[in-house]
Amino acid sequence: MSNIADISTGTYDAIVVGGGHNGLVATAYLAKAGLRPLLIEARPTLGGPCGTFEFLPGYRCAFTNSPGSFEPRFIAELQLEHFGLKFIRTDPTVVHPFPRGAFIGWRDRDRLAAQFDAYAPGEAERYFGLLSDLEELGRHLGASMFAPSPDLVHAARDVPGHLAGLFDRVMCGSLRQLLDERLKSEETKALLGMLALNATLTPPSAPGSAVGLMMRPISLASYAALDDDDPRRAALRGSTGLPVGGMGAIIDALEACCLAHGATILKDAPIERILHAGGRARGVVTVKGDEFLAPVVLSAINPRTLFGKMLDDEAVGADVRREIAAVPMRGSAFKLVLALDGVPRYAGLPADVDPAQAAQVQFRIAPSLDYIERAIADGLAGRLAERPIMWGLIPSVTSPDMAPAGCHLLSVNAWHAPYALAEGSWPEAGKRFADICIDALANYMPDLRRRLIGLRYFNPVEIEDELGLVQSNITHGDMLPNALFGARPHRKAHDYRTPLSGLYLSGGGTWPGGYVTGIPGYNAANTIIKDLDVTS
Structure with missing residues (x-):
């Protein structure tokens, strides 16, 4: 742990700003590739909403509850089980109460189907048919969780004619209209409504509100093939299981992984501004006045905070800075x-x-x-x-x-x-x-x-x-089509790079958005590794 305590200012290969789960994932991959990253976190503890917090004496948990979207490949590639991370894969995965009795999210498809058909005859066929159609649409969007997203114009060009109506409904129509067209029971609509909508103030009648149903199909399309029993195929989330020790156990394992690969971690050190000169990032200055230098700076905090408070017009341009700083939360x-x-x-x-x-x-x-x-x-x-x-x-x-x-x-x-x-x-x-x-x-x-x-x-x-x-926006901005595809957080900063050379973006404010996936951290780290032409 010597690389946490008594840190002095110095020069590193990369500085990661923000020690949430995306910042930790990015740091782990940068260190694993042989770079010397410094992770700087504003709070005394790591993890942000995913870190363990003592709400009452002896009662500890995270602000977040479920790791259902955390990417399984990171667990394997970073060997997080070696650092103590264990999961309990429960069955069922969810309970959703209704006036006529609780829905139980079994892993077994037949048990799910029986419940859907009890709500309305033929509902299981309609439910699984809708999911299948959304998966097919996901395969034609040209979007991957592991690459910058295309804009909607380019995505629409790849959609075959028989899916054009579904594309329009998902991207331009409303969740309510889609579910009313395809399903009969209020229970089944509510189940998918809770999956599609997030913590931002977007009602199911709003245009673009159905796009939340596309995140799983895009995730599935991001892999060459998945076995039928792969947990990522579960539509109702919770497929990853529950981490032993709560969500903070994921953070603890990521921290241990970063340290094992030689990363340095500094806590309780809010950043005042990003240093730059000659059109390039060159490091950061903390609120306390400590200066840390690196040719690469990766921000894993909300882009609105970064562009609004830590950058100036000279760094990224007045228009870009103003527009990202004004992204609604x-x-x-x-x-x-x-x-x-x-x-x-x-x-x-x-x-x-x-x-x-x-x-x-x-x-x-x-x-x-x-x-x-x-x-x-x-x-x-x-x-x-x-x-x-x-x-x-x-x-x-x-x-x-x-x-x-x-x-x-x-x-x-x-x-x-x-x-x-x-x-x-x-x-x-x-x-x-x-x-x-x-x-x-x-x-x-x-x-x-x-x-x-x-x-x-x-x-x-x-x-x-x-x-x-x-x-209090957990996804760092709306998760709607125009804020996701080709423009998260901005059309000039949607590929994890920014107008300031050497300054990169990660976190929920980048593609593929918020939730506990770790994918933005992975994508940003690999963009840096590619740009630096690093071979691990």
Whole structure:
């Protein structure tokens, strides 16, 4: 650990700004290629939303809950299991309560089909048919998770005629229209609605809102072939499994990997500005005035923060800097952690489901598209949703050390809480929204309040302050077609390079966007390795 403590200013092959999961993935690959990278993190701990955080004494988890999108190839190529990372591959992977009983996300396709057909005759065929059509569209887009994305004009040229209507519906139409055309039951629509929509304030009736359903098909198309039992084929996420020790275990393994390959890590060192001269990046200066030099600087933080606060017009051009600094965030994350004296009981579980199995996995609260639409409409209007959308997990069931002996931790992400309230302020509204969320949870966990022995919540402003997430936006900007294809975060900085030579971008503000994949970090690192012509 000597390369963390007592670091002095100096020169490195590359500097990575931001120690979230993408910054760590990038650092690991740069070091593995033989470069000498310095990773600088503003906070005292690594991982950002994925890092372990003690919400209450003895109750530890991350702001994020699920690694369902974390790229399996990184686990293998970086040998993260060698650094202690282990997964529990649960079956089922998700519980989604509905008024007629809970949907159970089994890994077995036949068990899924039986539930869909119980909602509406023939629904399984319609559901799997829609997924198949989206996968076919993904194969024709010319897009890969592991290369800069094409713009929509070029993507449309490669789409065959029989898929043109689907392309238009996904990229220009709405999620609601697509699902209403292809499915019958409210339950099935809600299941896919929760997959397509993210934490930004985009309702299912908005143009482009169906593009979230394309991220899995594009991911599948990014590989030459996948076995039928490959976990990436699962449509409902959660396929990677749950990391033992929570999401922070991924961060711990990545940190250990970086150090093992010779990387240097500096924590608690916010960056003041990017140094540049003669049209090239040359290093960084911290808020404390420490200067670190390198011919390559890779930013894994929100591009809006980088371009708005750490660069000047001379570095990247006034227009580019102004436009990226003005990218709308529209975040809406609210974090709620409950300390419990036992595992709460789920209501409405099918008779063939062991309650212990259900307690292990992620749950989602949003029983219909109308419910989702209303919650997002409330957020857009600056109101607290009376019926909030929630994703939750009891991580202490599979990782008991995350809570005191005999107790459990319920970790909830409630979405579409407005960063800016139309009336009042968050210090007063936080407790009220936490109570709203607990009441909504108690509809599906009837003994929840009886088991509640403590709670802590972070409102959107507090999340921004704690994690540096601009306006509490976990994806560093909207995940809509015009903000994804060929222009994330900008048409002149969409390939991980910027107008300033030697300055590269990573993180959720680059392709393929937010979520816990690690892919932006991998792509940016490999772009640098290619540009430097490094052979490992």
